[in-house]
Amino acid sequence: MAAGSLELPVVDLASPDLRSAAEAVRKACVGSGFFYVANHGIQDELLDAVFAESSKFFDQPLEQKMLLQRNSAQRGYTPPYAEKLDATSQFQGDLKEIFDIGPVGDADMPNDPNQWPPKERFPSWKDTMKLYHAAALAAGKRIVSLIALSLDLEADFFQNIGAFDRPSALVRLLHYSGEVNESDKGNYGASAHSDYGMITLLVTDGTPGLQICREKDNYPQLWEDVHHIEGTLIVNIGDLLERWTNCVFRSTIHRVVTVGKDRYSVSILTTEFRILLKGFQLPSLFLLKKSDGTFSCEKTSRINSEVALQLIDFRILC
Numbered sequence: 604m605a606a607g608s609l610e611l612p613v614v615d616l617a618s619p620d621l622r623s624a625a626e627a628v629r630k631a632c633v634g635s636g637f638f639y640v641a642n643h644g645i646q647d648e649l650l651d652a653v654f655a656e657s658s659k660f661f662d663q664p665l666e667q668k669m670l671l672q673r674n675s676a677q678r679g680y681t682p683p684y685a686e687k688l689d690a691t692s693q694f695q696g697d698l699k700e701i702f703d704i705g706p707v708g709d710a711d712m713p714n715d716p717n718q719w720p721p722k723e724r725f726p727s728w729k730d731t732m733k734l735y736h737a738a739a740l741a742a743g744k745r746i747v748s749l750i751a752l753s754l755d756l757e758a759d760f761f762q763n764i765g766a767f768d769r770p771s772a773l774v775r776l777l778h779y780s781g782e783v784n785e786s787d788k789g790n791y792g793a794s795a796h797s798d799y800g801m802i803t804l805l806v807t808d809g810t811p812g813l814q815i816c817r818e819k820d821n822y823p824q825l826w827e828d829v830h831h832i833e834g835t836l837i838v839n840i841g842d843l844l845e846r847w848t849n850c851v852f853r854s855t856i857h858r859v860v861t862v863g864k865d866r867y868s869v870s871i872l873t874t875e876f877r878i879l880l881k882g883f884q885l886p887s888l889f890l891l892k893k894s895d896g897t898f899s900c901e902k903t904s905r906i907n908s909e910v911a912l913q914l915i916d917f918r919i920l921c
């Protein structure tokens with residue numbers, strides 16, 4: 604159970620040496636599945652504004668927040684205890700409260716499923732979130748290019764196969780209360796889980812709490828603190844990319860422990876950096892290692908027993 608100390612690589616997005624940066628990404632993705640990104644291009648002022656708007660929203664009484672309760676399109680407010688990321692947790696649910704925001708169009712869309720706090724009291728809320736959504740997505744695309752390079756693919760590989768065509772990445776504002784009831788002793792801000800998308804980009808207010816477990820099948824599990832590094836994003840691999848790479852890249856379980864202090868963070872889950880196969884919520888491509896050592900991409904629709912065998916080989920090879 605004890606938290607160890609972890610050193611994760613810092614990948615510099617402004618590095619002129621993209622090959623070395625990609626190599627660092629590969630090592631991190633094969634190792635812990637987590638790394639930091641510096642020079643990500645998201646302005647400090649924008650991040651400050653996002654955190655200010657976030658705490659202003661969460662500071663409201665519960666009844667006010669519940670007016671924007673998460674809808675069927677998964678946009679809006681989720682109160683404490685409503686989500687339980689670790690189904691085996693003995694508690695009613697996680698302590699965090701959440702606000703989810705999907706892509707925001709340029710014009711005020713008539714069918715925008717997003718929910719917004721009232722303009723009179725939150726005049727700049729929507730514009731701030733809109734700007735952040737775009738900035739985080741732009742950073743995400745650059746990181747995905749590095750990930751492509753790290754797999755010996757062309758930098759624009761994911762773009763060319765259409766992975767960015769409908770990127771409905773979800774910005775998630777999170778608040779972990781500093782006050783924990785006696786009955787919640789041992790409960791988590793966010794219980795153990797892996798993320799389901801391609802990659803997740805995370806910014807925190809610097810308050811500790813995030814931990815990862817690199818070997819989830821080892822008992823007792825070792826949980827290690829992910830330290831805050833000012834000015835960086837924390838990036839982690841999600842289940843989708845783990846599956847695309849046939850488990851070579853790792854979608855590592857993580858959790859947030861309570862530290863007796865309010866904690867705010869913002870994540871963006873790149874859920875739609877994927878190609879959907881006719882309505883199936885399944886990733887539709889896999890990366891295969893060919894006999895000459897290079898990678899190729901296979902659509903699942905073309906997967907037959909021969910390809911499936913190659914997938915198994917790939918897992919063994921790497």
Ligand SMILES: O=C(O)CCC(=O)C(=O)O
Nearest residue numbers: 775777798813859868870
């Ligand atoms: O708040 C954090 O540090 C982690 C959030 C997280 O794991 C998530 O949004 O999936």
Ligand SMILES: [Fe+2]
Nearest residue numbers: 796797798857
């Ligand atoms: Fe997560």
